Amino acid sequence: MTNLSIQELTARIKAEAKRLGFDLVGVTEPTPPPHLDVYHQWLESGRHGGMAYLANERSVHIRSDPHLILPECQSILVIAVNYLPRDLPQVMEGAPRVAVYALGEDYHAVLIEHLKQMVAFIEIQVERPVPHRMYTDTGPLLEREFAQRSGLGWIGKNSCLINPSHGSYLLLAELLLGVQLELDIPFHEDRCGTCSRCIDACPTSCILPNRTIDARHCISYLTIEHKGAIPHELRHKIGAWLFGCDICQQVCPWNRFAKPTKDPAFQPRSFLNPPDLERFLNLAPDSWAEPLRSSPLLRSRRRGLLRNAAVVAGNNRDQAAIPQLTGLLLHDPEPLVRGHAAWALGQIGDEGALTVLRNVKESVTEPSVLTEIESALDIPHEKP
Secondary structure (H helix, E strand, O other): OOOOOHHHHHHHHHHHHHHOOOOEEEEEOOOOOOOHHHHHHHHHOOOOOOOHHHOOHHHHHHOOOHHHOOOOOOEEEEEEEEOOOOOOOOOOOOOOEEOHHHOOOOHHHHHHHHHHHHHHHHHHHHOOOOOEEEEOOOOOOOHHHHHHHOOOOEEOOOOOEEEOOOEOOEEEEEEEEOOOOOOOOOOOOOOOOOOOHHHHHOOOOOEOOOOOEOHHHOHHHHHHHOOOOOOHHHHHHHOOEEEOOOHHHHOOHHHHHOOOOOOHHHOOOHHHOOOOHHHHHOOOOOOOOHHHOOOHHHHHHHHHHHHHHHHHHHHOOOHHHHHHHHHHHHHOOOHHHHHHHHHHHHHHOOHHHHHHHHHHHOOOOOHHHHHHHHHHHHOOOOOO
16 A cells, blocks of 8 residues: 555645646546526526426435535546637637637547546556546536635636636536545635626626526537527527537637647637638538537537527628528428428528528428428518
8 A cells, every 4th residue: 555645645636636637737626516496496486497407306416415426536637627728719700709718629539538637547556446537627626616626726706617827718627536535725716896797798698606507598508408499588699609609718818718628639720710601501410410420519519500600691691692591491301400490591581581581481490490480580671
């Protein structure tokens, strides 16, 4: 058995985490998160939207105590990595946008590999197998709470974890360990102060006073997690966001200190550098996933990405997109996509787009698509 002290073991583990590319490392104890009541109230208010997995009884119960996940847990190692790319795509005003974290590889796979290396390193240090669980926002943990408690930063008004040296472009991961480590001092300061830039800038007013988000109005939720039709009253507010949203981070003063990462996994892939609306509107049913292999965008599936692309085209009144939107309305296998293509044609509103809608209306049998066409034709249109 190793003779390392708790302090020396912790120092070695933190050094290895930095060597593997993690920017921040902290340790906290496996006791219940301090603001569990806020989470329960958030669920009871229905602000999790359609993310039913967050509200099921087992999930809610397990989130109350890390020992319910790993009974042998003695410490929680919380690590964060900066994902801000070196060369952000140059996006013109109104051009389609993708949240920065999704421009490169799927961070879940990237971070899990690093966590596996961490576990192997720890087991070498302690000379025994170590009970553990690893998560990258995939498990029943209130991870920002544990990150704050391990000294990595504070939870900002936009609900993101903010570090005073790195800003908020951070991905979090956790290792629950059956090993005792030296605890870090929690980050007790609230450095948001009186600033309200994120609240003021949010197009859908989804940021709540208690530092939570009403997911039902959040652009990230609507373009990723939400599986159905986007509510009409929110479509214009999505603007040009194809997948996710960074507005509350873009306006945060603390991100002036964010430095780009050199990690190649988080650099923009060619398909998204820059995002191109025509490419998304042309995603074919049998090959749509190929250019997005290992990308976070796969989470929305083809139907979600095309739905989002149609909303962006409509918001931009993009006449160049009329041929693609017409093809989707006529031939796409997904009613969700056909319905949003109809809406987009209605928003574009020139005579060509409206003629398409009138001609197609008589042959449509899908109720949801017909409703979208009729709604689109009822919109007062200005002459182009």
